[in-house]
Amino acid sequence: MKNLQEEKEMLQEESSIFNSTLQRRSFLQYAGAGAAGIALIAAGCKKDRNNPMEPGKTGVTLDFKDDFGVLNYAYALEQLEAAFYIQVAATPYANISAAELAYFKDIQFHEIAHREFFKNALGAAAIGSLEVDFSKINFADRTSVLGTAKAFEDLGVSAYNGAGSLLKSTVYLTLAGKIVSVEARHAAYIRELISPNSFSNVEVVDMVNGLDKSRNPLEVLAIAGGFVKTKINVTNFNA
Amino acid sequence: MNIVDILEEIEKVDGEVYERFSPRRTAMKEFFNIGKKVSLAAIPMALGSMFTKAYGQSTLPSGVKAVLQFALTLEHFEAAFYTQALKATGGADFPGSAQGTLDKTAIGIISGHETSHVNFLKGVIGSDAVAAKASYDWTASGAFPNPFAVGNYGVFLAVAQALEDTGVRAYKGQAPALVGQGGVLTAALNIHSVEARHAAKIRYMRAQNGFAIKPWITGGNDSGVPNAAAVYAGEETTTQATISIIGINATAVNAAAASESFDEPLTTQQVLDIVKLFGVS
Numbered sequence: 446m447k448n449l450q451e452e453k454e455m456l457q458e459e460s461s462i463f464n465s466t467l468q469r470r471s472f473l474q475y476a477g478a479g480a481a482g483i484a485l486i487a488a489g490c491k492k493d494r495n496n497p498m499e500p501g502k503t504g505v506t507l508d509f510k511d512d513f514g515v516l517n518y519a520y521a522l523e524q525l526e527a528a529f530y531i532q533v534a535a536t537p538y539a540n541i542s543a544a545e546l547a548y549f550k551d552i553q554f555h556e557i558a559h560r561e562f563f564k565n566a567l568g569a570a571a572i573g574s575l576e577v578d579f580s581k582i583n584f585a586d587r588t589s590v591l592g593t594a595k596a597f598e599d600l601g602v603s604a605y606n607g608a609g610s611l612l613k614s615t616v617y618l619t620l621a622g623k624i625v626s627v628e629a630r631h632a633a634y635i636r637e638l639i640s641p642n643s644f645s646n647v648e649v650v651d652m653v654n655g656l657d658k659s660r661n662p663l664e665v666l667a668i669a670g671g672f673v674k675t676k677i678n679v680t681n682f683n684a
Numbered sequence: 685m686n687i688v689d690i691l692e693e694i695e696k697v698d699g700e701v702y703e704r705f706s707p708r709r710t711a712m713k714e715f716f717n718i719g720k721k722v723s724l725a726a727i728p729m730a731l732g733s734m735f736t737k738a739y740g741q742s743t744l745p746s747g748v749k750a751v752l753q754f755a756l757t758l759e760h761f762e763a764a765f766y767t768q769a770l771k772a773t774g775g776a777d778f779p780g781s782a783q784g785t786l787d788k789t790a791i792g793i794i795s796g797h798e799t800s801h802v803n804f805l806k807g808v809i810g811s812d813a814v815a816a817k818a819s820y821d822w823t824a825s826g827a828f829p830n831p832f833a834v835g836n837y838g839v840f841l842a843v844a845q846a847l848e849d850t851g852v853r854a855y856k857g858q859a860p861a862l863v864g865q866g867g868v869l870t871a872a873l874n875i876h877s878v879e880a881r882h883a884a885k886i887r888y889m890r891a892q893n894g895f896a897i898k899p900w901i902t903g904g905n906d907s908g909v910p911n912a913a914a915v916y917a918g919e920e921t922t923t924q925a926t927i928s929i930i931g932i933n934a935t936a937v938n939a940a941a942a943s944e945s946f947d948e949p950l951t952t953q954q955v956l957d958i959v960k961l962f963g964v965s
Binding site: 565631644653654658 | 946
């Protein structure tokens, strides 16, 4: 699997050099039009890859040309969720009950497990760490925390549901399936805390066919982006 | 999920889908424009007949059809279970429920979804969709007391939990057979996550009624029902794609959290072995 990843990564690097901001021709002019120049730039890319913890100003790119793009998309969402629940568990809202705190700690570890799983599974192909922006959330206030948790969990469910058909590997599809049902369990629980019997109400499940929501990556990132400082670029995805 | 999305997904696999539906793509567009004016309740019917007309019974890929028939077999059973539960009380709250009307309403919501799933799948499969059994054995061949009898509300919730968790695992196990199937896969995933919402709610109801259990599956069989062991077989795993989740990357993820954070699939045969005790086949 590692070899396959490295191979894919090399392919990604090769294509991204020529397809990104610079066209091949102007790129060659800029780099001095020599093989040495290409090698230099390629080495520069390699160096970036070796420092994935610092996406920097250019942000991260989710390239949906293959399954790694979908997995990185999931990794990005899990990073966001994990960061949120780590904060919730570290600074619980006022008068939190023991039961609620215990479950928030559970959820925190579920999301950490998801995040770290994707990080390890992706290996060198993993995007860097995202910088989150939780300035809109009042962690001292139960309503604010529960409302955000509900939004994140419902978003996660719809994201995985929408991403399933983008996957080509049955192994990855099953792994995504293993995670999305846990997110749905979280969503149902948090919804019950907010309003009894809202676990699968019309906001998320259509009452005619009994189907949960799906969202495509652009729809999901438009919502999630409000909580992430790092720029998330999307390529090779057509809604 | 809307029908245009489904059709667009199918189009990716079957470029002639619109031609199958109608000789002219414009006619399809007209249909949807009309569809917007039709009441929502009419859509499952319309959707089903559209799929049937498009593919006919011979052209829905056999592997896809088998998955849908299997799903429908389970949904018939789940729908009947909740219908029976609500019928048994004659519209009253469940005797013995600590939550009274709230619990009755919850079961009504879940029941409604299961019936919707039945109708949706019937519509997609077409005229040879499998039928519900005339009756089921609600004691699972004597494994449980009658879950609908007065005084057995705890049994009812335990069986409901087992059914919902089985449903989640069953859909998860079928997903690989639908890879590359676009809208059909998405629809199955959309049902899958609804079943997980149900499972979490039923588990939460059990907790509210005094049984210590979490909305997520901890370890293996956490149902308190030894007879439900097969429902949870393999759920205790803490390794995913050869990656050990316990303490992953020096985090404090323990064995319980590692098992909770991933739900596991069941094979078709494992599911059939579970539900055959209820007379499902």
